[in-house]
Amino acid sequence: MFAFVDHNGEAERVGMKMKNPTKLLIFGSPKAGTPLMLAAPSIAIDFPGMCIVRRKSGSRTTVPIT
Template identity: 40%
Template sequence: MTDVAKCPASVTTFRSEHGFSNTVARLRGLLADRGMTIFVDIDQADAAAQVGMTLRPTRLIVFGNPKGGTPVMQVNPLAGLLLPLKVLVWEDDARVTWLAIDDITGVLVDGYGVEASLVEPLAKAKALIQMAAERDSG
């Protein structure tokens, strides 16, 4: 599988210019540098191995900043089903590393009734994910 699997239009994927471990390290560093909290980093391949199954390198990183998410959940507590944000990092069969993030801003506005101005800061996460995938300039 060298192409990204089928997913909803709200999901954006980025092909990383780095290997799997370096991509994860870059992503974690960028999130920390931007004041994001990494709430959990789930090694899904390791979880599969613990039950005798194999999965290509795959990590789900759950992250956010309570300054951005809390006002959204104050308006509608059910928004907590979508927050904090999540990014998936995985390696395909060709050993290409990918990152994916689901842009939940539209769902928060249309489905949860949260004002667009409150969810606007959450949309900036996609740029951080893209930065982790890109080659360093210079």
């Protein structure tokens, strides 16, 4: 994992509150991605991968991945 963003925590830092807990995970593999980007630099726009982990009503959690 390259980075973790706590959207709820960031919202609270500026005095706002999000309705549902939301986190952003940014992930990838330099070992796998670097050779691809060396061969075709414009592919870097698709890296790294990201997913949002969001709890909806009740205990339902969604994890869409880009």
